[in-house]
Amino acid sequence: MNRIRLFLMLLASVIALTAQGQTRQVTGRVFSGTDKSPLPGVSVVLKGTTTATATDNDGKFTLAVPASGDGVLVFSSIGYDATEARLGSGSTVDVTLKEKTTALNDVVVVGYGTQRKRDVTGSVASVTAEQVAETPIARADQILQGRVSGVQVTQTNSEPGGNVSIRIRGTNSINSGNEPLFVVDGFPGAGDLNSINPSDIESIEVLKDASATAIYGSRGANGVVIITTKKGKAGKNTISFEAYTGISNVRKKYDLMNAPQFASYLNDVQTLNNLENKTTTALPYTQQQIAAMDKGTDWQDAIFRQGRMSNYQLGFNGGNEDTRYNLSFNYFDQQGIILNSGFQRGSVRLNLDKKVSNKINVTFSSQISRTLQKITSVNTNGGSNGGVVLDALRFSPIQPVKDANGDYTFQNQPLPAVEIAGNPVAYAKGSRDNLTTLRGLLNLAGEYQIIEGLKLRIAAGADLFNNQRNQYIPSTVYVGQNTNGSATKASVNNYSWLNENTLTYDRKLNENNALNVVAGLTFQQFVNENYSASANNFFTNALGSDNIGIGANVLTPVSGKNANTLASYFGRVNYRLFERYLFTFTMRADGSSRFGPNNKWGYFPSAAFAYRVIDEPFMQGITSISDLKLRASYGITGNQEIGSYQSLGRYGLNAYTSGTTRLVGLSASNIPNPDLSWESTAASDFGVDIAFLKNRISVTADYYFKKTKDLLLQVSVPQTSGFSNILQNAGSVQNKGFEFSLNTVNFDSKKFSWNTNLNFSLNRNKVLDLNGEFQRFVGQSSTSIFPGATGATSVLRVGEPIGSFFGYQFLGIWQTPEEITASGITNVVRPGDPRYADLNGDKKIDANDRTIIGRAQPKFIYGITNGFNFGPVGLNIFIQGVQGSDVLNLNRYELESGFTTTNKLATVVNRWTGPGTSNTIPKANSVVRRNTGITSDIVENGSFVRLKTATISFKLPLPETVTGTVKSASIYVTGQNLITITKYSGYDPEVNSFGNSGLSLNTDYNAFPSTRTFIAGVKIGF
Known part of the structure; x- marks a missing residue:
């Protein structure tokens, strides 16, 4: 057994x-x-x-x-x-x-392709569709404000449909453009974002360093903003609907004199004039008249109203693996807070993706839009600067809006005691200035997979843009009385045609090596056509500008056309070694018709390296660090915004009348420069991306240094040439700075979550060279500054930043004749006049005593966003801040000095009336400031902290009877510009009345006031 x-x-x-x-x-x-x-x-x-x-x-x-x-x-x-x-x-x-669903594997859009976020070697920031949807906005670029480090977004004009200014890592240029290149669905140069519906946006990528922007060559120096609109998704078809409505009110008003105060002020002006000129002119008002006055008209209240806005969005999305679509309809209507101002936009977008075969894919993106902007920026006395806002501030509060007959008060009274001006309410309601824009943005692309990993893409696109401006000023308002009504009709047609041909090879060669290569050839042409026609002396106001032929005096029409072409070759190599050593090499060659015959081609290389330290074996035991990547890059980019034909000899029109015959001739208008070329920016960047605690805390920090040379400057030439200057490449500017962004997941549970995003940026700008000159005077000023005073408001000075305000240091008010005599000052001044610093000690105040009295560029900017979720309730709070910037308040200049016969700030009630009465406000009839120009007391601290937006939302519970049809439903309430903490005395410290000009930064003159807005909306998904 x-x-x-x-x-x-x-x-x-x-x-x-x-x-x-x-x-x-x-x-x-x-x-x-x-x-x-x-x-x-x-x-x-x-x-x-x-x-x-x-x-x-x-x-x-x-x-x-x-x-x-x-x-x-x-x-x-x-x-x-x-x-x-x-x-x-x-x-x-x-x-x-399946790719890991982590932020590092998110795909970001870069120039002519996409990359995993983990593989990006340059400085690229992203804004997602979810972030865009957090806050209702009118313009796509507004979402970047305070949300991306290194990007300063300024609302230069708060008027509905008004523009914003974007600076990425500082101001590079003096006379050329400083705005970034906008790329919409692969179409570069699509810069008018008023017509882009923000709800259509899937993502926005901001390319900041040369490694990321060199692929765009001569257009990449100011950074690149890539906007990608929503595509169709395979699966069940969906329908989305959103609607919101809101109200707006002016956030802040100026405190002005009322009727009795202004009458007393006018009497004071005349009394002082009589004493100084030894005249006996009667005072404008008697004491009995003043005593009988009420507070009079608040002209700010008269032109302001409660603004309203509404927005409707309907979207269809879906498809299968072979065909995907996204179709959307949008209508946006905003009624401005100033009478007759407003903005409307209607748009239709269709994006299609078609898989023709296993090797061929076709994509089509398109948008057709129409916008209407009602403009109120022309002033009521016919000047080129100023407008309804400024004239409402300056108009006499003694005058009523309408007279006893119910007609609008025609003009300011009594003359000559007050400045002549028209009734701003009558102008706002009676005139018309409408800008209508029709735009089509189309892009068709086909992609063919030649072999595995190698694809050919051919794209053709067009940006068709038509502006129609219709302006009519009737004879019933002051501005139109002299011309008996005037009309202008103008049209601008912009066409841009694009062809792109790219080859992409994307292949993981083996376990340790991966290669992505892009090579391309592109052509783009820009055409601009414009015309305008004007007439005046109309026998009726009924037709406005619809039939300018009925004007008895038809002015000479004007038309023009210009075009420029850009041909480019480019290539980029991304090489990945051991999944942690990342290399990027880029080169672009741009040939532009804008450049001179001797400089037709520019070459723009860049190189970058990134080291994913986190993927090293020795990092595997450090569990507290979940990501660590070091980045470095260097490259050269350009700025070709020099205008068409600038390098060529051009001729201008000369016309005059002999008897009844109009004779027309041409004459040379410039000196040609065959060497004219692009501005060149060499930039380096050093960055780190690090995350902790399983990516609950992530940090990105960058230090950059940029030098822009070959600036486009007007260089003086001998008068014997027949000209005073020639446009040349000369001079240089430097920008260097630091950026920091922090994202944290503070709490994360089903019942409660809290996320925080913080970004901080500082930039230091400095002029390095001005073609051998030490300084140049630039900038625009108030219309009431005496013609003998310099109109310049800023200085370009070697060693100082662009945007340096330049003027006289205000020291107070001259109190007594003895004080004036003891000072030894030789200027003609009297007690009650402002006192300025004699910096050179020659006992006279003149242009040699001017100095830098403020700087427009901020010391740093920041933004903080906190998102909370309490089950179905969401709360999003966004705070924006700017620190260390100054604002030139030309409105205050007008309202404290300026014309002595216009209304003033209420503080002027406490003006100088005798020794010791005031050391800040001059006497009533002082014209010294008007004769002097820009002074330090109207340069104010423009720093601010703003609760920009706060949104609370609620996901509605859906009954079982509708869950098969309605997939989601939510309501929300948003407040915008809720609280602003600032020392600035004007309407708003975020201002630039002269648009995107780099030479008149932070200048407040007749700016459309900012608003506080409340919005309620609903979102439904089917």
């Missing part, structure tokens, strides 16, 4: 050993779940053993496994979720790996 047992045991052992020695071969392929491409270098392990292999370049593998048993294979690769597959009786196992 024992022998039998022993025999059986030996037999079982032999059988077991025999079975163990028998194996079978399992083969298969591993594919990417993103694009179905084979994945090389994937680890394949038999679970619970050391048996393992890896996929080859075609994603194939072979593994010997035990002949018996149904084990489990584990597939894993960096950047993908591990996947398990159970072995059956078969010999083939094919699997698909």
